[in-house]
Amino acid sequence: xSAFKPVLTQHIYQQDCHTLxxxxxxxxxxxxxxxxxxxxxDVIDVVKNSNLRGRGGAGFPAGIxxxxxxxxxxxxxxxxNNADESEPGTFKDRLLINKAPHQMLEGMxxxxxxxxxxxxxxxxxxxxxxxxxVLEKVLSEAYAANLLGKNILGSKYDLDVIVxxxxxxxxxxxxxxxxxxxxxxxxxxRLKPPFPALxxxxxxxxxxxxxxxxxxxxxxxxxGAEWFRSIGPEKGPGPKLYxxxxxxxxxxxxxxxxxxxxxxxxxxxxxGIKNDNQLKAVLPGGSSSAIxxxxxxxxxxMDFDSLMDAKTMLGxxxxxxxxxxxxxxxACLNIARFYAHESCGQCxxxxxxxxxxxxxxxxxxxxxxxxxxIKMLYEITDNIGGLIDFSKGSFGKTICPFGExxxxxxxxxxxxxxxxxxxxxxxxxxxx
Amino acid sequence: xxxxxxxxxxFSFADSERVERILSQYPNKKxxxxxxxxLAQSQEGYISSxxxxxxxxxxxxHQSVVMDCVSxxxxxxxxxxxxxxxxxxxxxxxxLNGADSLVDHIRDKYEIEPGGxxxxxxxTLMKVECLGSCGTAPVVQVNNDYHxxxxxxxxxxxxxxxx
Numbered sequence: 274x275s276a277f278k279p280v281l282t283q284h285i286y287q288q289d290c291h292t293l294x295x296x297x298x299x300x301x302x303x304x305x306x307x308x309x310x311x312x313x314x315d316v317i318d319v320v321k322n323s324n325l326r327g328r329g330g331a332g333f334p335a336g337i338x339x340x341x342x343x344x345x346x347x348x349x350x351x352x353x354n355n356a357d358e359s360e361p362g363t364f365k366d367r368l369l370i371n372k373a374p375h376q377m378l379e380g381m382x383x384x385x386x387x388x389x390x391x392x393x394x395x396x397x398x399x400x401x402x403x404x405x406x407v408l409e410k411v412l413s414e415a416y417a418a419n420l421l422g423k424n425i426l427g428s429k430y431d432l433d434v435i436v437x438x439x440x441x442x443x444x445x446x447x448x449x450x451x452x453x454x455x456x457x458x459x460x461x462x463r464l465k466p467p468f469p470a471l472x473x474x475x476x477x478x479x480x481x482x483x484x485x486x487x488x489x490x491x492x493x494x495x496x497g498a499e500w501f502r503s504i505g506p507e508k509g510p511g512p513k514l515y516x517x518x519x520x521x522x523x524x525x526x527x528x529x530x531x532x533x534x535x536x537x538x539x540x541x542x543x544x545g546i547k548n549d550n551q552l553k554a555v556l557p558g559g560s561s562s563a564i565x566x567x568x569x570x571x572x573x574x575m576d577f578d579s580l581m582d583a584k585t586m587l588g589x590x591x592x593x594x595x596x597x598x599x600x601x602x603x604a605c606l607n608i609a610r611f612y613a614h615e616s617c618g619q620c621x622x623x624x625x626x627x628x629x630x631x632x633x634x635x636x637x638x639x640x641x642x643x644x645x646x647i648k649m650l651y652e653i654t655d656n657i658g659g660l661i662d663f664s665k666g667s668f669g670k671t672i673c674p675f676g677e678x679x680x681x682x683x684x685x686x687x688x689x690x691x692x693x694x695x696x697x698x699x700x701x702x703x704x705x
Numbered sequence: 706x707x708x709x710x711x712x713x714x715x716f717s718f719a720d721s722e723r724v725e726r727i728l729s730q731y732p733n734k735k736x737x738x739x740x741x742x743x744l745a746q747s748q749e750g751y752i753s754s755x756x757x758x759x760x761x762x763x764x765x766x767h768q769s770v771v772m773d774c775v776s777x778x779x780x781x782x783x784x785x786x787x788x789x790x791x792x793x794x795x796x797x798x799x800x801l802n803g804a805d806s807l808v809d810h811i812r813d814k815y816e817i818e819p820g821g822x823x824x825x826x827x828x829t830l831m832k833v834e835c836l837g838s839c840g841t842a843p844v845v846q847v848n849n850d851y852h853x854x855x856x857x858x859x860x861x862x863x864x865x866x867x868x
Binding site for chain 2: 349358359360361362363364366367392398399400401402403433435437438439440441442443454455456457458459460475516517518519520524525526556560591593595599604607608610611614615617
């Protein structure tokens with residue numbers, strides 16, 4: 274196999290790479306020109322054939338998601354670009370927005386055309402203030418060049434795009450919470466079904482796609498579905514942005530084929546473990562993924578199915594690396610605190626459970642560990658996220674997957690590093 | 706709908722053209738709630754009750770509906786903050802790369818607890834959750850700007866430079 278050449282990040286180190294003239298000088302918007310001559314259904318078929326799976330975390334096939342839209346559309350259809358990047362360990366979409374915003378916008382245009390949408394949104398997390406400014410500039414460039422607005426490039430196709438800033442809520446990355454937030458409400462996820470493809474923004478058919486997912490579209494159109502499928506595993510192929518952070522020498526975003534080994538990403542791309550320490554554990558797909566021990570991590574490939582088989586997930590490919598100096602109980606508390614803060618509060622198991630996890634773990638860390646704490650930690654996680662049995666797919670104690678996103682990592686910390694948790698329980702307590 | 710018995714709102718937007726533009730671009734008025742709240746906060750520094758009254762009028766819903774929204778989002782403040790809002794990310798990657806020592810530093814040097822504001826209103830300190838820049842940990846957001854990969858010395862200089 275020939276060496277992989279970056280696709281999404283090919284030009285990000287060049288000067289003015291975020292501008293329209295630069296993007297056009299490297300073939301930008303030629304995929305759009307091609308798409309505007311195609312039947313929207315054919316565009317959907319190309320994307321379906323590419324097996325492009327969503328890059329936001331869930332990994333749902335993008336073309337199939339689009340296919341869920343009602344066939345006889347009487348209501349308007351909306352496209353939302355999910356730029357609410359908030360999963361701990363994830364910082365790839367911010368890079369794409371800053372360095373290749375027109376690639377993302379071209380992807381939005383292709384998606385919007387395919388699903389016959391005339392108004393699209395970029396929902397960007399509120400903290401990304403500078404990035405929202407970048408996007409406003411990008412939109413004005415595009416309007417001035419007739420790449421947005423009425424009769425785009427003479428095609429009779431119209432599209433407007435609005436940049437909509439969030440206001441500091443992790444849960445708004447969940448697509449129905451995002452839609453609620455866009456409607457001017459609290460970001461509380463909706464009960465599904467109906468899925469957004471049938472009833473989304475203002476009860477109209479709505480497609481929510483991630484920044485990285487959309488950024489892949491111009492390349493799929495230009496080079497074809499077959500080319501895309503030839504990169505990495507057939508069932509979930511394509512170029513992939515991996516974010517490596519934590520205890521590594523050179524943290525950053527690295528573009529490699531889907532299915533790249535975690536060992537390569539940590540030791541080659543990210544320059545290995547800091548201070549010559551030993552690898553201890555890895556969260557492979559953001560803080561919502563189950564943790565891997567060093568032994569597990571070095572054998573695994575980073576793709577949807579390999580990680581699912583290892584009872585964790587690719588998620589957003591936010592790889593958080595921990596070395597042998599890291600206290601796993603403290604790290605677990607850090608993550609529990611994140612979820613307690615970010616729970617939207619509408620489901621009791623999640624709202625109360627996350628708070629209890631923080632209380633318990635804080636007590637343990639402060640020297641107040643008690644006999645039965647380990648058992649209690651398992652009980653609480655099971656109450657929030659259900660018994661974790663991947664083979665049975667048994668989940669669903671909360672309206673949205675936030676419950677599982679807390680339960681899986683916390684439970685895995687306790688399971689895989691139990692001895693460290695036991696160390697926080699005084700001897701006489703463990704006997705009792 | 707706003708009750709007629711209520712006094713006229715004390716807040717008005719400085720940039721009324723921008724308000725019109727925001728309201729007109731969405732298919733319904735209520736979707737303009739968050740953008741209008743952001744705009745109001747950039748003008749006033751926080752969301753006062755008269756801001757809520759004004760926005761409720763503009764988006765055509767009861768004040769309680771706007772308040773319900775405001776109370777959900779951590780970036781919307783219901784009271785005035787210091788001139789510089791120092792937000793130190795404390796989530797895992799930042800925590801593994803020294804975020805706690807940044808918090809300790811500002812706490813000791815400026816006698817300020819997380820959530821608090823210095824007596825001269827210079828700084829408000831907040832410990833915040835993941836800012837989405839884990840590759841350049843530790844990260845501190847000051848008002849709208851990110852400061853990434855900060856050493857203790859750089860953080861100290863940054864604070865010194867803020868009047």
